[in-house]
Amino acid sequence: MNDAQPVKKVSRIQQRNRELILDAALEVFSKQGFRGATLDQIATQAGLSKPNILYYFEGKEDIHVTLLNQLMDTWLDPLRRIDPEGDPLEELMRYMHLKLDMSREYPRESRLFANEILQGAPRMLPHLETGLKQLVDEKAAIITGWIDAGKLAPVDPRHLIFSIWATTQHYADFDAQVQILMPGGGANSDGARGYLDTLFRKVLTP
Amino acid sequence: MNDAQPVKKVSRIQQRNRELILDAALEVFSKQGFRGATLDQIATQAGLSKPNILYYFEGKEDIHVTLLNQLMDTWLDPLRRIDPEGDPLEELMRYMHLKLDMSREYPRESRLFANEILQGAPRMLPHLETGLKQLVDEKAAIITGWIDAGKLAPVDPRHLIFSIWATTQHYADFDAQVQILMPGGGANSDGARGYLDTLFRKVLTP
């Protein structure tokens, strides 16, 4: 039970440092964008030396791509979970709330993604064209089915999805603006939740 | 009547070149972000030499700030036009449609703005804190007045505004994604207009 596990120990340092680096990079990339970020900033943020960063990743781009790949999975998970067997309205409302939660909990990831799409998604096009498109097509079909069954108001499913993305991610991506414009600096963030609940419930209810 | 007017002639060239540069810079900044853009790209795009660019502007930052300043005016114009005397629902619906038009006609401006806010608005904070905040406060008060008068459904006016911004600008800022996900590459863009009209009409109708 007290077996030495030197191999795993080594692996743990690797694991730990890769995570340190990815977290630091997420911080920096999400704030500065890919071109604006420097390895120096990432290294400082991670508490490692610059060459040590390059011991764990092949280069700046490698770090960025690794982040984006990891992100896609987490990011699309709520959409994947929309259950064709569930109650249509509640499934979609739950999806919207999950997206809002993610914007609140993972604003850096949201901004990283926004940055990438804004630049034309140079490093994500393949991901979007395969994984994302397929998933959206599938879920759009489900929504259409619900509408045809009279369980939802008739709306274009893709524009519906866009509007959920746009309104929820707005609180992460445009946070600087939100903080300025909300009385009390946006501290009372439940306003958004209530408003968006009303908004989407009204548009979806048949 | 045949007086030479060198000063004005110069001024015209100046005017023209400043516009050339700003247009080129908008193109480049909106695609690459501030840090990702280079003076070389802007110069090439403008058809001018690099030192000549710096004859008209003090530096890269100066160009960027000038663009943002110019942008703010145009960008906020539709909001300013919301008429306290008009019909509440129609005023807000018109505002939303104007914003959607702007996203369609001026996507570069939208992306430039999005880039800036994403980075934390380092070069626009003053603008936001004074001009924008004041305007939003003022219009929020108007909306609140309309709600209190029973002419609109009761919604938080600021979150309403955010959702209008988010949903309309989405089509400019996340265009790369929209193009991939919409059947036919998003060519039929009237779907968005119809959907958003329904969305906001439903949430606003008392």
Place this chain on the structure above:
Amino acid sequence: MNDAQPVKKVSRIQQRNRELILDAALEVFSKQGFRGATLDQIATQAGLSKPNILYYFEGKEDIHVTLLNQLMDTWLDPLRRIDPEGDPLEELMRYMHLKLDMSREYPRESRLFANEILQGAPRMLPHLETGLKQLVDEKAAIITGWIDAGKLAPVDPRHLIFSIWATTQHYADFDAQVQILMPGGGANSDGARGYLDTLFRKVLTP
């Protein structure tokens, strides 16, 4: 007669600096090889700043390739001049002496070339496979014709050419060794000329 020629003046600076750089690069590359040479050394040798070097050339490789391209022409010129109509023995002896002269006058070029071939000619293969091969084939045919006409002793023309190259370039490429081994430090360099004259005259005379 004293017309100002501003355009040419500009061109002259370019011309002059490109030559400065190429000469400096020849010095450095021929001594250190491609990988061993640094832009710093070339810049110092040329009396220019490092970024200024990169104003005139696209990079280290560009300088190297430019040098090699220029070199090929000069280097093959003596071979090109072998005249099918001339006296066979004298044509070949003249060629050998020209090659020896070039080793004496342009030892840096010889070493640059030797370095490149030693590394497997990574940046010259196309040149060798087209220009050089064609030229050697052509001259080999001429030599074969002379041999068939009984005007030269029967030798393999390609190995003959190789031996001329090897023996003459040796005095440039292996100069460090020659200097050590020749009494008087190889100052009396006419020994080589006399020896090679005898060597090739004996092997070529029918």
Place this chain on the structure above:
Amino acid sequence: MNDAQPVKKVSRIQQRNRELILDAALEVFSKQGFRGATLDQIATQAGLSKPNILYYFEGKEDIHVTLLNQLMDTWLDPLRRIDPEGDPLEELMRYMHLKLDMSREYPRESRLFANEILQGAPRMLPHLETGLKQLVDEKAAIITGWIDAGKLAPVDPRHLIFSIWATTQHYADFDAQVQILMPGGGANSDGARGYLDTLFRKVLTP
């Protein structure tokens, strides 16, 4: 009889690893030159880790110097074997053929040596100035004696040696070029042997 012999065992591993490293280093140095080679390449080629390489050698330079030292002995052996008592012409012809054999069998060593001399022999000057020079002087005296005895045609013995070196090593050092220029890619390598035999026999025969 069952005594453990850890020291000798260790020594054997040491011996084996030093040889692995030197062979790998020869491969890499001869292809890339000293500056162009990296410890990583040598380690990979040797199948050892980089720090392990540095356990056996003090550094990159140490490996290189060790290689050159080992090389000198082997390399000069054929020259040493020229027998003052033997038949002059046959001794020298045998020497030439031995050198040609070595170029064929040990091209990496030839290139390593050529690289070093090309760079001005920075790490071999002492060797050349003592061992090599003394040996060449000695053999040159023998050749001179043979010439004075009328057993060889009168040629400068040092230039004779240079030409033997140059012509035979050419097939190793300039192999990339030879492969391109010889019909059939130089597969039929006996042409060189016959040609050089003729060449030197003619120049040496009194």
Place this chain on the structure above:
DNA sequence: TATGAATGAGTCTTCATTCAT
């Protein structure tokens, strides 16, 4: 012996900006 991890000193290259005309 052996190696995963780490780094200081380069090395190439980019770029906003300045110089000189």
Place this chain on the structure above:
DNA sequence: CATGAATGAAGACTCATTCAT
């Protein structure tokens, strides 16, 4: 007004070598 030439500062990446185990 305009631009060819030039550069200091910074940035990504390499590599021989050292550290820690």
